[in-house]
Amino acid sequence: MSLAEEFVAFLKQYQVIGLAVAFIMGVTATKVVTAAVNDLIMPIIAALLPDGDWKTAVLQLGPVKFLVGDFAGVLLEFVIIALVIFMIVKYLMKEDATEKR
Incomplete structure (x- = not known):
């Protein structure tokens, strides 16, 4: 297995691309909340x-x-960001709980 193949496997296994997208969206959301x-x-x-x-x-x-x-x-700003994250996680966990049933 070549280094490039190992790297692609690593990216897929640990879902690094999804994490990077979430990080970028979090930074952007922080800017929106700061402006608000x-x-x-x-x-x-x-x-x-x-x-x-x-x-x-x-x-x-x-x-x-x-x-x-x-x-x-x-x-x-912190309170607003924490509230938004709480609402998102609560929504996602509710959907996750209904999928498991």
């Missing part, structure tokens, strides 16, 4: 803040400054 949070959700939150700029929001407790604005945006 930054361009759609956070402007609403910015309207509620006195300064209006959520990325520079600071919580100051005495001499300590917590830069909470950017953290809040990233946290919101």
Whole structure:
């Protein structure tokens, strides 16, 4: 068996192409969620803040400054991505359970 044949067998056995496609789609979905949070959700939150700029929001407790604005945006992105992944896995597992019956 040649090296090229072994490599093709490896790709098929471990479904590397499918994994690569899933990774690329995940990266792209992350960009979509980031844009949705930054361009759609956070402007609403910015309207509620006195300064209006959520990325520079600071919580100051005495001499300590917590830069909470950017953290809040990233946290919101994480929650949305986790929720979407949960919904997809829940849907796929439901279909998998009905196929096994």
